[in-house]
Amino acid sequence: MARHRGRGMASVNYPIGMNLGGDPSQALIHSNPDGKFTVALSAIDLGQGMKQVTRQVAAETLGVPMEDVYVDTADSDTGPHDMGSFASRGTHRMGNAVIAAAREARGVLLEAAAEELEVNAGDLVTDGRGNIHVKGAPSRSITVKATAQAAQFKQGKTIAGRGIFLIPLSTVDPQTGEMNPNTAFAHASLVADVEVDDETGEVTVLKMASAYELGRAINPKMVEQQLVGGAWMGISHALYETPEPYYPDPSHGPRDFNEYLMPGPGDIAPYSITVLERPAPDGPFGGKGPGEMCANPVLPAIANAVYNAVGVRVNDLPITPEKILRGIKANGGARPQPRRGGG
């Protein structure tokens, strides 16, 4: 009886947003008289960071400090229509809608500043610190705050913008499946190292390493949060979770967290992530969205690592000790496969 180490890998891509379009998001932005901006959305922040992503996208496009932008979700009376936070669509669809709204608001902002500075709006730039100045001549400047004051109380301008982003509806050919599905794809590859106990069938994930191509990491800390949390979910999908452990027999269903198997803190493996950025032509600053895909490569990489360790292919998820032991028994014992470099 022994513990066998194994290493497996997988590589995947992921479609961003609702397939086949018909997938709109809207955003409204306005400034208060002090040059502080509110972004009104009906998008949902379920922990993934919708408010912060759109805040950074809005600040970038407006050319103002991030602290001067506040994102408000979600009230159907004030936030304009959005399909919802699913299908990894939030950053991409809503990010683009916010860019469109911020562009319009920025246009008015620069017009108002131009009027105050008595220059052409096309010659103005923002410094991202709350100032607007003539390109190449930072001394000819006005603050965003003073501009908003002037727009509101003197010029009678609304520094506001509306944005919509729509992937238009497409159709499907019934015979061939020809279609225009998603326009942006993210990519990943992952290596998992496991140890399998051939006496108990238990799998321990020792460590994982991955490379994710996400277009643009709009907030790297939140990317890390998504990818780490998603990898935990991937381990859980691969080795532990299901409400129907003997599917399609529905019996033995768990009723609470005491009965529903999930990994605990001790089961979390060290995880090294590398981010690649190949901007999506239609993404906000090239951004795609890691929301859903972060669990996907973990499942097959672990399954392949289990095979590498003991020579058992488990094709049915989750990969339980019972399934591994049955496989080892059928094979007449553990059959470790050739070790892979670095494992």
Add this chain to the structure above:
Amino acid sequence: MLEFRKDLFAAERDDNLNVVGKGAQRQDMPGHVTGRSPFFDDHAFEGLLHLKVVRSPHHHARIRHIDTSAAERAPGVKRVLRGADVPVNKNTLLSLINFGKDDEPTLAVSKVSYKGEPVVAIIAETEHQALAARALVRVDYEVIPHVFDVEEALKPGAPVVNETYPNNYFDYHDRYDHSKLRFGDVERAFAGADFIVDDRYQMSPIEHAPTETNGSIAAPEQNDRFVVHSCAQGLFFSLGTAAKILNLESNRLHFVGGTVGGGFGGKVDSLTEPLSILGAMMTGQPVRYVLDREEEMLYGSPRGAERIYIKDGIMRDGRIVARRIRSYFDAGAYTRLSSYAAIKCTAHLPGPYTIPNVSADIYVAYTNRCPSTAMRGFGITAVDFALEVHMDKGAEACGMDPMEFRILNAYRDGDMKAHRRVAKNTALIECVQVVADKTGWPLSDQARRQSSLTGGGGARADIPATVLDDNGRIGRPETRTGPVTETLPAGTMRIPMTKQPIMEGSAEARPTPPAVPQYEPYRPTPPANQPAYQPQPYQPTPTAPPPTQAAPPSPPSAPPPASAPPTQHGAVRFSSVFGTRRR
């Protein structure tokens, strides 16, 4: 630990950005870490009532009789709701995009199709009273045969799970019992392949297990409106669904949400909103309907099971020349969103690889279990598991290293995908190379030299002559296999391309549109005569000319006005593009 490889694709990226790319603290973090962020259940109301539902104890049964008289007389009970009280007691979620037929009641009337299906709702002054009254409802059931296995469900003579789809499958295009993908000629390619790798995969259901269970609070608002505190993942999606089921104009509903305690796809279904609003309408008081943990686990709609069969034809040099896939989504008793996931899965096949012959049949099957719904990676996660384990077997069959095998077969810019659109912006090869590097996985020099940017297109961009079939015509299960009906000539496309917007920040977007001046980094300058705050006296300027704006690039055009029937409320309905038109 997270690191960047900024050297890769650097030529395609404009990194001269101010805020984007910074790991700034989240706007809502102080509220979250101090426990002050308000979630739907953090709203107190005077006179709040509690709603609990009576659920079916059987997997499949006819309802002979429902007796609620004892429950109505129970202490604290304000109202008992039955199917007849629901204005539009049949809905399908994707009717919001005009996809599929209404098939699911809010409260079952004549039949229950899964264990846990809601039959009666009790509204009482306390949760305890609602639970006590729930036990007093008498439902007389006639148990009928059930089916749990997707392939059993599709056999002739299987129990009919869902009367709207009497063959136990979702109807695609009013024509087929499955979603089809056909590209090239897989059978001929199999015949010429050196190795055939064939296997079956199964993903069991998975529970979303959000910290915050599904729930909502609805309350009468002034002026004949209702405010709804919701945990919906799509606020207008839920509003539209509730407006339709309750036959209300959408502007009588005021949804508040946006801060949700975990969803993972399990809060798209509007499981509670229609009943809590109906309760508020019927009682004139605020009503709270929240699933307890056991309800969330057992009846809160899981990630559905998928069964996937894959057959690959592989050459000795490692090239995959054909891939055939047959898979089954287990929708449970009602459609919810499974019909959409099958289409998404179809478009995703054969995975991120360039394979010249691909065929897929994707079924959505109804079984007598809790309806499944979206979950993180919907339509993709299970098939990616199957594909990537199958890739491992393919590499083994032809004696190649698994990474080299993937790099060899990876799709590249310019390659034709099986759904007849050209791949671009690809990066699979680079991801494999980077992960090989960091894990010390040995790669050959040749594999290291490969790039997503080169080597694609050319012959790899061709659409092959494609054999078509008429297998799986609706209502005729004996037609699931059959002869080739025609061969579509090489290069044939039938669906117009959609115009793709191009945004700034990417190589193709340059030069930058004039309306978005480049970020010019801050250079400290003396504050000069520009104080930070210059309060201006209010000076009305009634004669001022209308403000002129820098013309922004016109946003994508809005959808055409909805042509929905006037009796239908809720969100705008788009026209149907796939599947079956709504009746």
